[in-house]
Amino acid sequence: MDNRFAGLSCLKLYFALSRTPHGLLDMCTPAFGAVLWLGHFPSLYVIVLGLVTTFAGYTAVYALNDVIDYEADREKAAVGSFSNSQSDLDSMIVRHPMAQGLLSFKQGLYWTLAWGLVALIGAYILNPICVLIFLAGCTLEAIYCMLWRVSPFRTIVSGAVKTSGAIAAVFAVDPNPSGAYLIILFLLLFFWEIGGQNIPNDWVDIEEDKQFKALTIPVCYGLQASRVIVLVTLVLALCLNGVVFYYSPVDYVVFCVIISLAVGCYLLLLPALKLFQTLQASDAMALFNKASYYPPALFVIVLVALMI
Numbered sequence: 001m002d003n004r005f006a007g008l009s010c011l012k013l014y015f016a017l018s019r020t021p022h023g024l025l026d027m028c029t030p031a032f033g034a035v036l037w038l039g040h041f042p043s044l045y046v047i048v049l050g051l052v053t054t055f056a057g058y059t060a061v062y063a064l065n066d067v068i069d070y071e072a073d074r075e076k077a078a079v080g081s082f083s084n085s086q087s088d089l090d091s092m093i094v095r096h097p098m099a100q101g102l103l104s105f106k107q108g109l110y111w112t113l114a115w116g117l118v119a120l121i122g123a124y125i126l127n128p129i130c131v132l133i134f135l136a137g138c139t140l141e142a143i144y145c146m147l148w149r150v151s152p153f154r155t156i157v158s159g160a161v162k163t164s165g166a167i168a169a170v171f172a173v174d175p176n177p178s179g180a181y182l183i184i185l186f187l188l189l190f191f192w193e194i195g196g197q198n199i200p201n202d203w204v205d206i207e208e209d210k211q212f213k214a215l216t217i218p219v220c221y222g223l224q225a226s227r228v229i230v231l232v233t234l235v236l237a238l239c240l241n242g243v244v245f246y247y248s249p250v251d252y253v254v255f256c257v258i259i260s261l262a263v264g265c266y267l268l269l270l271p272a273l274k275l276f277q278t279l280q281a282s283d284a285m286a287l288f289n290k291a292s293y294y295p296p297a298l299f300v301i302v303l304v305a306l307m308i
Helices: 010-017 020-026 028-038 044-068 070-078 105-126 128-146 154-173 179-204 206-211 217-247 253-278 281-291 294-307
Strands: none
Touching: 010 020, 010 044, 010 105, 020 028, 020 044, 020 294, 028 044, 028 154, 028 179, 028 217, 028 294, 044 070, 044 105, 044 128, 044 154, 105 128, 105 154, 128 154, 154 179, 179 206, 179 217, 179 253, 179 281, 179 294, 206 217, 217 253, 253 281, 253 294
16 A cells, blocks of 8 residues: 555545545535425434435445546556645545555445445435436436546536436425426536536646546637636526525525525635636636535525524
8 A cells, every 4th residue: 555545544545435525515415405495304214314315325426436437547547647636625535546556446346336225225215216316316427437538518417417416305305396496406506516516627637638538628628618618607506596595485585595695606606707817727626626615505504594
């Protein structure tokens, strides 16, 4: 084992594989979608089961990314691509431990399958529809990985993957939710993922992606076009942010909309505008990191509204 990581426990390496620090933030997305739709907290049974299922689902899907991308990640690791990523939220522990030889492929695969099974069981108990959504999310994640050298439009697939947890959570608490609410929630998270997560992350990796002949939005269309897509998608996300609360029975809707828009401006719009001006990779990473806190912030706003 590399001496740099000799002090890391095996469990930490597994959590690194699943990008657990980021996954914990992402868990707020389904919680936000479900509680906003209900307008109140679900039963303690549903909360506990939902937390276990959500953690298992995100743990499995993030690890699945590394399982599918194992060979490509090994190529990157061979040239030291993961040595300078300390500012990346996904690298708080260590980036891609399988590719760096810190975990074997078999260990990573078993970890992924085990948590995937936990997620499937929990999803089935909550609502069998959640099983279909989880399997669809896993399938789309695999497709996303395989499109790395095929099409820059894989970013659309990424947007769909990131919405699946929230959509499943709504069905977990209500078997017959509003179709309009689901569409608005889907689009809100879809545009947030594309503009605040996927393209900024690819922006940071543009030189590496060119080296490995990957096809991403920044590589194929350049930084000038990428900055426009980032700004437009995040403005759309902010507009939908103002709409989604009106489909909820949560009290203090106007308060929620005003605060959420202010938070969105701070976490999304201002970093996007700075990136638009500078085109610097460091500002793309700053946008990615700040945008990662957007769903947790929305969830906190809903919690405050419920407790007032």
